[in-house]
Amino acid sequence: MTIEYLESIKLLGMKHYGFGPEEMKKIKVCKSCGAKSGATETVCSTCGELLSNKTLYDEYKGRHVYCKNCDTVLAKDSRFCPQCGHRIEKLEVE
Ligand SMILES: [Zn+2]
Ligand SMILES: [Zn+2]
Numbered sequence: 001m002t003i004e005y006l007e008s009i010k011l012l013g014m015k016h017y018g019f020g021p022e023e024m025k026k027i028k029v030c031k032s033c034g035a036k037s038g039a040t041e042t043v044c045s046t047c048g049e050l051l052s053n054k055t056l057y058d059e060y061k062g063r064h065v066y067c068k069n070c071d072t073v074l075a076k077d078s079r080f081c082p083q084c085g086h087r088i089e090k091l092e093v094e
Contacts, residue, residue: 024060025057030046031052067083067086
């Protein structure tokens with residue numbers, strides 16, 4: 001697999017939420033080279049960089065609004081979760 005291929009997968013996931021939370025929780029992305037690793041890995045197998053303990057899902061949640069009820073990542077202006085219908089509270093900005 002090429003880096004471009006992995007990048008395109010990553011972008012797809014970010015843009016279209018191509019894989020679900022369960023998948024994202026199993027993945028870590030190397031900040032240095034962009035390679036994907038398993039959530040239990042501590043060092044990137046491609047470049048040897050130390051991986052953070054955050055999974056792709058943690059990173060994703062850190063940058064997006066998500067439903068507290070079902071963990072679905074939402075659009076910024078969502079009022080209700082499209083997945084479970086949970087009402088989204090006024091956004092808490094950290
Ligand atoms: Zn790497
Ligand atoms: Zn929900």
